[in-house]
Amino acid sequence: MNTCTNCQTQFEGRSNQKFCSLSCKNKFHNDKNREKELVVTQVNKILHKNWTTLHRLYEIYRSAPISMDIAEAYGYNKRYYTHIHNSPLGEKYTMSYDVGFKNHIDNKIQIIVSD
Numbered sequence: 001m002n003t004c005t006n007c008q009t010q011f012e013g014r015s016n017q018k019f020c021s022l023s024c025k026n027k028f029h030n031d032k033n034r035e036k037e038l039v040v041t042q043v044n045k046i047l048h049k050n051w052t053t054l055h056r057l058y059e060i061y062r063s064a065p066i067s068m069d070i071a072e073a074y075g076y077n078k079r080y081y082t083h084i085h086n087s088p089l090g091e092k093y094t095m096s097y098d099v100g101f102k103n104h105i106d107n108k109i110q111i112i113v114s115d
Contacts, residue, residue, distance in 0.1 A: 046080045050096040058099060058111045065108040071101075085114075 001010045002017050006024040011017075019025040053076045057066065068078065078094075085093040085100060093100040093112060101109040 043080065046077050047082060047096055050076050050080055051099060054096055054099040054101065054111055055113070058113055061111065063110055063112065065104045065110045068107045068109050071109065 002013055002015070002020075003010055004020040004024050005018045006028040007020065009020055011020040013020075019028065053071060053074045057071060057074060057076075068076075072078070081094045081096050081100070083095050085095050087093065091102050093102050095114075099111065099113045101111045103109055
């Protein structure tokens with residue numbers, strides 16, 4: 001008799017079999033991976049929120065400079081971004097996937113959406 005690693009029930013099967021059913025096997029591995037991937041899931045939620053916020057602000061203000069305080073009031077978290085894009089003119093854009101901004105003076109930003 002074997003004991004299921006997930007639900008602890010006794011079952012018959014191969015001597016090296018660890019799970020009583022495919023659903024117990026899937027549940028065990030899903031639970032195990034969920035804990036490992038929790039940080040990635042949380043960061044992806046923040047990145048998605050930043051992406052949504054910048055798109056929303058771009059629809060309102062287009063490329064006019066706005067205060068970073070406005071973006072943060074809409075929920076933008078400036079600690080999280082996907083990459084830095086260097087334009088051919090030497091300007092640095094902080095990007096959240098395909099939308100980003102460049103810094104101006106006085107805590108202002110200019111939002112751009114790449115093609």
